[in-house]
Amino acid sequence: MEILLVNPNTTASMTAAIGRAAERIAAPGTRIVAVNPQTGPESIEGFYDEALAVPGLLAEIARGEQRGVDGHVVACFDDTGLEAARALARAPVVGIGEAAFHAASLVAGRFTVVTTLARSIPAIEQNLVKYGLAARCARVRASDVPVLALERGEADACKRIDAAIEAAKRDDRAEAIVLGCAGMVDLAAVLAARHTLPVVDGVTVAVVLVEALVRLGLATSKVGGYAFPLPKRITGFSVPTRSSSASA
Numbered sequence: 535m536e537i538l539l540v541n542p543n544t545t546a547s548m549t550a551a552i553g554r555a556a557e558r559i560a561a562p563g564t565r566i567v568a569v570n571p572q573t574g575p576e577s578i579e580g581f582y583d584e585a586l587a588v589p590g591l592l593a594e595i596a597r598g599e600q601r602g603v604d605g606h607v608v609a610c611f612d613d614t615g616l617e618a619a620r621a622l623a624r625a626p627v628v629g630i631g632e633a634a635f636h637a638a639s640l641v642a643g644r645f646t647v648v649t650t651l652a653r654s655i656p657a658i659e660q661n662l663v664k665y666g667l668a669a670r671c672a673r674v675r676a677s678d679v680p681v682l683a684l685e686r687g688e689a690d691a692c693k694r695i696d697a698a699i700e701a702a703k704r705d706d707r708a709e710a711i712v713l714g715c716a717g718m719v720d721l722a723a724v725l726a727a728r729h730t731l732p733v734v735d736g737v738t739v740a741v742v743l744v745e746a747l748v749r750l751g752l753a754t755s756k757v758g759g760y761a762f763p764l765p766k767r768i769t770g771f772s773v774p775t776r777s778s779s780a781s782a
Contacts, residue, residue, distance in 0.1 A: 535563060537744050538598035539607040539737075541570040541716065542587040542614045543578050548685050548717055552609050552737055555719040559738040561745055567603070569594050577681035578610050580653040588615040589771050595619045595627070605744035609716045609737055611649065612657045620760045626747040627754060630736030631658065634712045635667045637739045641732050642710035644672045646702035648695060649714030650684070652676040658714060672706035674714070684717035695721065699729050710734060 539556050541549040553568025560566055571590025575583045592615060595606055599622065606627040608616050613629030620627045638645040647658055655674045662668040677698040679691040695718070702708040710732040713722060722735035754760050 535561075535605075535745065535748055536565045536567060536601075536603045537605045537607060537741060538594070538601075538603045539566055539568045539609055539741070540591055540594045540598075541568065541609045542574065542591040543576055543583075543610070543681075544570055544572065544574050544590070545576050545682070545685060546570060548681075549609075551685075552716050552719055555735070555737055556607070556741045559741050564741075564745060566741070567598075568609075577685075578612060578614055579651050579681055581657060584610075584612055584614045584657065588618060591615040592618055592622055593772075595622050599623050599625065604748045607737070607740045607744055609740070611714045611716060611736060612654065613661055617759070620754050621763055624753050624756065626744055626752060628740040628743050628747070630716060630740045631661055631714075632665055633740040633743050634734045634736030635662060635665055635671070637736075638710045638712045638732070638734045639667055639670045641734075642708075644670055644706075644708060645710040645712050645734070646672045646699075646706045646708035647674040647712045647714045648677055648698045648702065649674060650677060650679050650681050650717075652678070654714065672708050673702065675702060675706075681715060681717050684715065692721070695725070696728070699725060699733075703729065703731070712736070 549568050549570040556566045574587045574590040605625045608629040611631045613631040616629040658674045662671050675698045677694045679694050683691045712734045719737045722733045726733040
């Protein structure tokens with residue numbers, strides 16, 4: 535089985551770290567291919583960055599489909615471009631935000647999301663409503679840690695995330711924590727042990743969910759909203775398309 539893991543931002547070192555975490559959790563025989571676009575923002579923090587990242591993400595998804603990968607992971611917690619990626623792909627596409635929310639709801643009655651900056655909170659809250667899980671989320675908290683500070687491994691970043699989790703336990707009565715950024719992928723096990731409650735990382739959950747969907751033989755529906763895009767001229771940039779999309 536081959537899974538394409540797309541980091542929608544352009545920071546290659548973050549892509550490599552996410553890819554290593556995915557490889558550690560993947561089942562024997564699963565090959566992880568971790569990529570990022572060559573164009574777009576270096577980090578995704580809010581609606582504006584998301585919009586700029588989508589064309590590059592879709593190009594990577596399309597190339598994966600052309601290669602015949604078995605599934606895709608969108609490795610941005612905002613689930614950047616997830617719906618559009620599903621329209622482009624026949625293989626299953628799982629976003630790390632949606633995956634993490636569902637996993638947390640299976641192991642805890644209520645969870646708190648600890649993300650990076652406050653500007654990311656509205657997108658996460660909107661996704662929780664869209665996925666039908668807003669009632670299970672006690673709060674979305676910002677740790678005030680920029681994405682690239684996580685990438686640099688700044689000591690103060692870890693302290694701020696610790697403080698946000700303590701506040702979630704004390705004030706939100708959170709029974710589990712969802713880490714709201716792919717750049718936090720390597721912190722989950724340490725934080726779970728330190729705070730003695732489940733800490734969910736969406737990257738690893740998404741990989742396992744894609745593996746399960748592939749084993750079950752479940753592909754993305756091509757009826758309705760996830761039907762292949764209609765062939766049309768797109769001015770200004772090019773997204774590779776699979777040969778079957780024009781006739782599907």
